[in-house]
Amino acid sequence: MDTRTGGRTPPTLQGGPPPHRLFEISDDHVFYKASKLRFDGDAAFKERAQQAVVTLQRGEEKYRKPWAQICEISRPGFEKVYQRLGVHLEEKGESFYNPYIPRTLDLLRQKGLLIEETKIETDKGAQVIKIEGKKRPLIVVKTDGAFNYASTDLAAMWLIFLNKDYLKLDVDRFNFVFTIKSVFHVVCRYRLNEEKAEWIIYVTDVGQREHFEMFFTAAKLAGWLPTDENQYPKISHVGFGLVLGDDGKRFRTRSTEVVKLVDLLDEAKTRCKAALVERGKAAEWTSEELDQTAEAIGYGAVKYADLKNNRLTNYTFSFDQMLNDKGNTAVYLLYAHARICSIIRKSGKDIEALKKDGQIKLEKDEERKLGLHLLQFPEVVGSAEETSRLLLCEATAVVMRKCFHLLGITPVYKI
Structure with a gap:
């Protein structure tokens, strides 16, 4: 255009x-x-x-x-x-559930839950569910007849948790959404019978908390969820805070545009690549190695900067802090992992052979502290003279790689 x-x-x-x-x-x-x-x-x-x-x-x-x-x-x-x-x-957007919304709404009407709003002027004519303790009802169908998040959420829950028989209907007759519409009921049946969905978790920003509170209450009123939150099937909302700019507002560019994630990743990679070139790595590595390492560090830095903060609180975005090679950053941790791998490589020893026959002896204070710290890893996650130190290095590297995997960060083996 x-x-x-x-x-x-x-x-x-x-x-x-x-x-x-x-x-x-x-x-x-x-x-x-x-x-x-x-x-x-x-x-x-x-x-x-x-x-x-x-x-x-x-x-x-x-x-x-x-x-x-x-x-x-x-x-x-x-x-x-x-x-x-x-x-x-696995792509299942809102439109995936549209064909099932009419039947879901019929069930809610039969239960006397879905009624027409007549009192609140701005919502007159909408179909709503009254929620005790809330000033406004949960709007399920808007005044113009359009479906919304509540419509889709209720239909999706009803399908996934409850109704096996309805999944047998011929979805083609709805003539809506994807070209291969006949796969709808197959995929839904798969989620029920194969994936056995017992617990669904919605991950959105904390600003949508009230919507989910009302949605969950409506589902319980309909008898689709147990009133005891410890029983299955169950459903949860996991909220997260916002990324802010230096001005304390939502992170945007100077022209007030929303920052695209793709641009953020490009910038992180570019800065990491420049830092590697400055360290002389362009002369030592192939261009492919340089690109791959810059990507691993840059993308890892973006992920770690987000995940290290308390999930519920907002945080201020800073490239300088994110790409700092000191402190609690992905760059520092990836550098540490690469240095550990370098120690093992330069030893000239077969680390796999050492794992079979060698022993770790924690004699120095620093070694004992590190060893004890590594022993905490299974507790947290729930999943354990030269020869000893190499094995301690390997144990550290293994734990770091497992942590990187949990965070979706690709480890680097040399920097």
């Missing part, structure tokens, strides 16, 4: 969504931003967009096809980021 519109609205945003234009989008973030600006500033456009969502959820081909195209355009970009982070996901 050419964004040089001279202040005019891009053609792709005028009227209906012409599918043939979607493949011209070069940056879906730019496309989304332009849409959001117009949504916020043009009441008529906002109303059309909201109605389009309702029509899309009903499965009308005119809207379903461009929606599917946007998904296909976006998916490769997401996958690249997942691959860089070593993340493997």
Whole structure:
């Protein structure tokens, strides 16, 4: 999409969504931003967009096809980021559960839980579930008939935990969402019978806590979850804090843009590569080794900087602190691991042979402290003269690698 519109609205945003234009989008973030600006500033456009969502959820081909195209355009970009982070996901977005929402809502109506809101002016006409102790109800279907997070969450829970028989229905008749719609009930049945879902954990920012409290209460009122939180099946919300900038607000660029994770990873790799070149590694290593090591350190630094903080609290983002080679940082730990591996390599000893026949003797104070510290690892995680020190080094390296694995960080063996 050419964004040089001279202040005019891009053609792709005028009227209906012409599918043939979607493949011209070069940056879906730019496309989304332009849409959001117009949504916020043009009441008529906002109303059309909201109605389009309702029509899309009903499965009308005119809207379903461009929606599917946007998904296909976006998916490769997401996958690249997942691959860089070593993340493997089974894709089941909100739309996966859309065909099952009508039946779920019928069940809630039969139980007398889903009713039409008549008192709260802004929610009049919406279908809601009243939650004791809450000023506002849980909105399940909006006033315009559109489904929302609550609709999807309730349908997903009902499917995963409860109804085996309903999974046998022919989902093709809904004519909605993916091209291979007939796999829906197969995948759901697999999660029930093979994965045996007993505990589902939702991971979002802490700002969504109230939504999940109301959602869980609604599920218990429907009899879909036990009232005793220690019984199975059960469901939990795990909230996390926000990443802040130096100004104490949500982390953004100087132009107030949301920082893209892909840009964050690129910057981390670039800075780590520059540091390695400064240390003379470009002359010692191949370009592939340089790139791989820079990626391992850079990506590891981003992950560790996030994971080392208390999950519930906000923290201030800082590249300088994140990439510091001193203190509690991934860079320091990866350097320590690489140095340990270097000691073992330079010894010229067969470490695997030493593991079979050698013994660790903790004679020095430093050795005893390290040995005792390593012994704490199984307790925390729940999973144990020259010859002795090499084995102690190896034990340290093994524990560090296991910790890196738990954090999703790739260890480096030389720096």
